[in-house]
Amino acid sequence: MAVPDKKRFERAYNAVMWSADAPEEQKIGNLREKALHAVLKYYFEPDAKNHEVKIGNFYADAISNGKIIEIQTKNFYALRKKLDFMVISYKVTLVHPIAEHKKICWVDPSNGSVISSRKVSKKGRIYDILNELYAIKEYVGSENFTLCIMLVDVDEYRLLDGYGKDKKMRATKYERVPTSINSEFFLSEKRDYYMLIPPELGERFTASEFNRAIRMRGIAASCALKFLIYIGTVRLAGKEGRQNIYEVCETLETTEGP
Numbered sequence: 001m002a003v004p005d006k007k008r009f010e011r012a013y014n015a016v017m018w019s020a021d022a023p024e025e026q027k028i029g030n031l032r033e034k035a036l037h038a039v040l041k042y043y044f045e046p047d048a049k050n051h052e053v054k055i056g057n058f059y060a061d062a063i064s065n066g067k068i069i070e071i072q073t074k075n076f077y078a079l080r081k082k083l084d085f086m087v088i089s090y091k092v093t094l095v096h097p098i099a100e101h102k103k104i105c106w107v108d109p110s111n112g113s114v115i116s117s118r119k120v121s122k123k124g125r126i127y128d129i130l131n132e133l134y135a136i137k138e139y140v141g142s143e144n145f146t147l148c149i150m151l152v153d154v155d156e157y158r159l160l161d162g163y164g165k166d167k168k169m170r171a172t173k174y175e176r177v178p179t180s181i182n183s184e185f186f187l188s189e190k191r192d193y194y195m196l197i198p199p200e201l202g203e204r205f206t207a208s209e210f211n212r213a214i215r216m217r218g219i220a221a222s223c224a225l226k227f228l229i230y231i232g233t234v235r236l237a238g239k240e241g242r243q244n245i246y247e248v249c250e251t252l253e254t255t256e257g258p
Contacts, residue, residue, distance in 0.1 A: 004150075004181040005043075012042035013178070036154065036176045037061075037071050040095055043181070044069045055090070058082045067091040076135040087139055093146045093186075096132070098124040100151040100182050107174060109159045117155075124151065126185060127214045130196055130224035137230045141190040149187070153180040190231050190252055197233060197248055204237060204247045 016038045041051055045062035053060045055068070058081075062069040068090050072079055079094070086092050102120040107113065126149050139145040155177045162171030187193055198213035205213075211221040225246070228234040237247040 002184040002186060004184050006181070008046075009039075009043055009178075009181045011046065012039050015039075015042045015046070015048075017177070034073075034175070036073065036097060036152075036178050039178050040071050040097060040150070041069070044071075044093075044095065056085055058085060060086070067093060069093050069095060071095045071097075073097060074132065076132040079136065083136060083139055083145075087142055087144045089144075091144050091146075093148055094136070095148045095150060096129055097150045097152050097154075097178070098126065098128050099154040099156075099176070100124045101153045103153075103155050105155055105157045106168070106171075107157050107159050109161050114157075115160065125215075126151065127196060127198055127224075130214055130227060131216055131220035133196075134223040134227040134230070137227055140193065140231050145188075147187040149185040150181055151183040152178045153182065154178055190233070193228070193231055194233055194248075197228065201248070204245055206240075206243045206245060208243075210246065 016035060041062050042048075045051065045064040050063045051061065053063045060068045061071050068086055070079065070082070070086075070092060072094060073096070083092065083094075100123055102124070103117055104120060105117040106115045108115050129149055133140070133147075140147075156173065157175045157177070158168070159172040159174050160167040163169040185195065187195070201209060201213050207221070207225060210225055211217050214221065214224055216224055225234070229236070229246075232252040233249055234246050235249050237245045239245060
């Protein structure tokens with residue numbers, strides 16, 4: 001785990017949200033640009049001239065010290081073609097922010113004012129990325145690929161434009177604004193991914209126990225477990241009754257999973 005640079009984050013936040021030169025749509029009073037993405041882009045590369053750089057038929061979010069920075073909040077499948085091209089010839093760091101603490105702010109859509117806010121009790125954890133990683137499993141362990149997981153605090157702005165008396169049902173999730181970076185985790189080699197196995201599982205566990213530990217179910221949980229098997233940190237150890245038993249590998253498996 002790396003210690004985040006608080007001053008660098010503050011400068012990045014100000015560059016996006018409060019700078020006199022910032023486009024009007026980037027300011028809190030009129031949020032249209034994806035602020036979370038933009039702030040992290042400035043955090044990793046303060047010079048805007050190095051943002052949205054064309055490489056081949058693709059655009060890199062940023063180039064910092066000769067390395068490509070890609071920021072993706074969800075849907076890793078959408079990155080596959082870009083990574084196929086970039087990882088061959090360039091050092092790529094894929095940044096994924098997770099809201100460790102979140103505050104929901106309800107906004108009056110007629111004037112943009114915040115009507116009320118509340119903190120969400122559920123905390124985000126590094127394991128929340130697991131279901132996304134199966135989509136990019138082939139790049140894990142490549143000398144040109146690094147994953148950076150960032151635990152951040154986020155204010156999520158939602159418009160009071162939904163259904164019901166309070167207009168909150170199916171309301172529009174308008175914007176997410178980062179207010180702090182709490183932790184950074186850089187995963188470069190396959191062995192680094194052991195940190196994505198919840199320690200409470202122990203050495204042997206069932207799929208149900210795994211699902212509870214990572215707080216996922218269904219397809220998301222299945223993709224998460226398949227990813228860990230694929231990269232060799234977990235393997236199928238046998239069965240107990242009708243249940244498959246999995247175990248954490250003491251050393252990385254050399255064969256690929258499903």
